[in-house]
Every structure is written in C-alpha cells, then in structure tokens.
Amino acid sequence: MIAYGSYNKTKKPVICDAVIIAMVDFLFSFIAGFGVWGGIGYLQMKDKIAYSQTSSVGLIFIAMPAAAVESGYSGTLALLMFTLWMIGIDSAVSFIEAFVTNMIDQSGMSRMFCASVTCVMGFVLSSLFCSNWGWVLFDLVDHYISLYIVLPVGLCQCIAVGWIFERKDTAMRSEEHRKSMRALTFMYWFPTIAITLYFSFGFAEHKIWAVLALVLTTLLALGVSYRMSKLELNQWYHEIVLCGTDKIAMSISILSNADQSRSWWMLPFEAYFGIMIKYLNPACLLFFIFEGLKADLTTPFGIVNEGWLPIVASMYVFVAVVIIFAPMIACDYPENFKHNVYKEFSADDIFEKQTKMKAKMAKMMNAKPAEDGEKSRIELMVKAPEFHPTELKDMSADTDRKETTPMEEKKEGGDGEWAV
Numbered sequence: 001m002i003a004y005g006s007y008n009k010t011k012k013p014v015i016c017d018a019v020i021i022a023m024v025d026f027l028f029s030f031i032a033g034f035g036v037w038g039g040i041g042y043l044q045m046k047d048k049i050a051y052s053q054t055s056s057v058g059l060i061f062i063a064m065p066a067a068a069v070e071s072g073y074s075g076t077l078a079l080l081m082f083t084l085w086m087i088g089i090d091s092a093v094s095f096i097e098a099f100v101t102n103m104i105d106q107s108g109m110s111r112m113f114c115a116s117v118t119c120v121m122g123f124v125l126s127s128l129f130c131s132n133w134g135w136v137l138f139d140l141v142d143h144y145i146s147l148y149i150v151l152p153v154g155l156c157q158c159i160a161v162g163w164i165f166e167r168k169d170t171a172m173r174s175e176e177h178r179k180s181m182r183a184l185t186f187m188y189w190f191p192t193i194a195i196t197l198y199f200s201f202g203f204a205e206h207k208i209w210a211v212l213a214l215v216l217t218t219l220l221a222l223g224v225s226y227r228m229s230k231l232e233l234n235q236w237y238h239e240i241v242l243c244g245t246d247k248i249a250m251s252i253s254i255l256s257n258a259d260q261s262r263s264w265w266m267l268p269f270e271a272y273f274g275i276m277i278k279y280l281n282p283a284c285l286l287f288f289i290f291e292g293l294k295a296d297l298t299t300p301f302g303i304v305n306e307g308w309l310p311i312v313a314s315m316y317v318f319v320a321v322v323i324i325f326a327p328m329i330a331c332d333y334p335e336n337f338k339h340n341v342y343k344e345f346s347a348d349d350i351f352e353k354q355t356k357m358k359a360k361m362a363k364m365m366n367a368k369p370a371e372d373g374e375k376s377r378i379e380l381m382v383k384a385p386e387f388h389p390t391e392l393k394d395m396s397a398d399t400d401r402k403e404t405t406p407m408e409e410k411k412e413g414g415d416g417e418w419a420v
Contacts, residue, residue, distance in 0.1 A: 162278030
C-alpha cells in the first residue's frame with residue numbers, strides 16, 4: 001500500500017480512500033466467513049476428517065474441495081478455485097510492484113529490467129512449492145512469514161511512527177519535554193512487554209486480567225508523564241501523548257478540505273490514529289507474537305515438523321529478513337524528495353501557532369481595562385511605533401550589520417515591496 005500510495009499526488013486526500021479499502025476488505029472477509037465456516041460445519045456434520053483443516057493451505061486445498069465434492073456442487077469448487085487463482089495473481093502483482101517501485105526509485109533502473117529480474121527470482125524461490133511436498137513447505141513458509149516477519153514488521157512500524165518520529169525535535173523543546181517523554185516511554189513499554197509475555201506463556205487462561213493491567217499501567221504512565229511535563233493539558237496531549245502521530249495525522253486530515261481548514265471530525269480522527277498506532281496496536285501485536293511463539297515451542301507447526309523441510313522453510317524467512325532490513329542498513333544518506341517534506345508535515349506546527357495566538361488574544365481581551373491616562377495592553381501591542389527619519393536611517397544601518405538567514409525577507413529595489 002505504501003508503494004501504491006507513492007503514485008498519488010502530494011496533496012491527494014487519502015483518508016476516504018483508506019476507509020473504503022479497509023471496509024471493502026472487511027466486508028469481503030466477513031462474507032467469505034459464512035461460506036468457509038458453513039463448509040466446515042457441513043463436513044463436521046457428515047463426520048468427515050477434513051473438517052479439522054481450518055486454516056491456511058489445509059482450509060483452501062483440503063477442506064473446501066472436500067465440502068464441494070461431498071455436497072455434489074462441483075461447479076462451486078471450480079468457481080472457488082478460479083477466484084483463488086485471480087486473488088493469487090492480484091496479490092503477486094501487488095507484492096512485485098511494492099519491491100519494483102522501491103528499486104526503481106533508488107537505482108533508476110528501467111521498469112522492464114527490474115520487473116523481469118524480480119519475477120525470475122520469484123519463480124526460482126517459489127518453484128519448490130510445485131513439488132510433491134511443496135504444499136507442506138508452502139504451509140510452513142506461510143506460517144513463519146506471517147508470524148515472524150509480518151507481525152514484527154508491523155510492530156516496528158508502530159514504534160517508528162509513534163515513538164521515534166519527531167522524538168528528537170520534541171525533546172529539544174525543554175528539559176521537561178525530554179523527561180516527560182522518557183518517563184512515558186519506559187513506563188509504557190516495560191509493563192507492556194512484561195504483561196504480554198507472562199500472560200501469553202504462564203497465564204493464558206486469564207488474559208482479561210492482562211488487558212486490565214495494561215490499561216492501568218498505561219494510565220499510570222500517562223499520569224506520571226503529565227506531572228513531569230509541567231505543561232498545560234492540551235499542550236501535553238499534542239506534544240507528548242501524541243508525539244509523532246499527531247504531526248502525521250494532522251498533515252493528512254487537513255488535505256480533506258480544499259482550503260486546508262480544520263473540521264469537527266479531525267480531532268477525533270487524530271486521537272484515534274494516535275492511540276491505535278502508539279498504544280493499542282503494539283500491545284496487540286506483542287500478544288500475537290508471543291502466543292504464536294508459545295504454540296510453536298509447545299507443538300511445532302505443520303504436518304512435517306522434523307527433518308530438513310522446516311530448515312528449508314526457515315531459509316525463506318531469512319531471505320525476507322534480508323529484503324526488508326538490508327536496505328535500512330545499506331542506506332547511509334537521507335532520501336531525496338522532489339517536494340519539501342518538512343513543509344508537507346507542518347500542519348501541527350501551524351495548529352500550535354494558531355492555538356497560541358487564540359489564547360493570547362483571549363487573554364488580551366480579558367485584560368483589566370486601562371485607567372484614565374494609561375494606555376491599554378492591546379493598544380501598546382497593536383499600535384505601530386513611530387520613528388524620526390534619522391532614527392530610521394540608524395536602524396537601517398544596524399540591520400545591515402546583522403547576520404541574515406535564508407528565511408529572512410529581502411527588499412527588492414526601491415519600490416517599497418517585500419518578498420520572502
């Protein structure tokens with residue numbers, strides 16, 4: 001999805017597209033569930049051993065064909081297999097495109113050459129799946145990739161977006177910011193890892209208490225962080241609690257309006273976005289990883305779980321690790337973009353300035369009225385100072401001696417206009 005998203009325009013609204021994709025995927029899975037579990041229930045009612053195949057390769061290539069043959073609807077099986085073939089082609093194209101797009105962006109190779117090399121490599125790696133024991137190997141590879149690659153990569157993405165991105169800039173704001181974020185990080189991650197680990201391995205039947213413990217420890221971490229920050233509640237919420245995610249969520253949400261104005265739904269969306277990525281998803285992913293690891297340590301996965309076949313399956317995992325993490329290590333320079341990344345992700349900074357300006361104006365409007373003969377605070381701040389021409393000349397000379405920066409304004413000619 002990231003590779004496909006790179007083809008969008010920089011200002012393309014993506015929230016509506018993301019919701020549509022997620023809902024269509026959910027509805028497809030929801031409707032498919034009726035057919036799948038209906039077939040499994042039918043096999044169990046007929047007392048067929050194939051009903052025990054409830055996942056992965058066994059479900060698709062054993063249970064569903066057995067249900068179709070037993071019911072006498074062979075045409076249904078043909079339609080199912082054709083649908084699976086189309087889904088497989090579509091998935092293969094998406095996987096290849098994700099890899100090819102990154103290779104083209106980084107190396108400048110032609111699409112034909114890069115796609116051809118990728119397809120040949122994929123053909124070689126997947127040719128073993130077409131052998132007599134290929135479906136067993138495929139089942140093992142699918143399990144290992146899903147559990148030990150997909151889930152950890154999702155966890156790394158949550159950490160990168162929610163706990164690393166913008167952390168350095170926020171810590172430089174003040175010593176209180178740094179201490180508050182450090183306390184929140186330690187008090188969230190240490191209990192979360194410990195609770196998910198122990199309740200997955202030692203107290204699997206009491207997971208409801210793990211959820212309660214995670215909620216309490218997270219609230220405690222937030223409370224300590226707020227107390228150490230010495231910030232106002234709204235400022236602490238945006239700068240500490242949603243550090244990293246708030247910048248991304250705001251920069252995405254304002255694209256939904258042509259004038260990039262704020263709407264009522266943006267604040268709840270940004271809260272949902274930040275809480276899910278930074279706090280809820282990491283805990284869920286850790287539970288899934290530890291539970292899968294416990295199941296594999298207790299009973300090795302697969303029909304063939306001894307000998308050389310699991311070793312061959314693990315090689316595919318190492319290939320996936322190299323493909324995913326090798327570019328992260330090999331790339332020692334920041335990626336070049338055709339647009340200003342800092343400008344595109346500045347919505348939170350603009351929102352912060354507007355909020356502070358509104359608070360300042362409200363404070364000025366609520367200021368005590370000036371006594372007779374005294375100038376009000378608003379008048380002193382709004383009224384422009386008046387200078388004698390000789391004073392203006394001296395100020396101009398002082399300004400010429402100051403060191404300028406690229407963001408300062410430059411005067412063009414003598415027409416009195418200023419341009420950035």
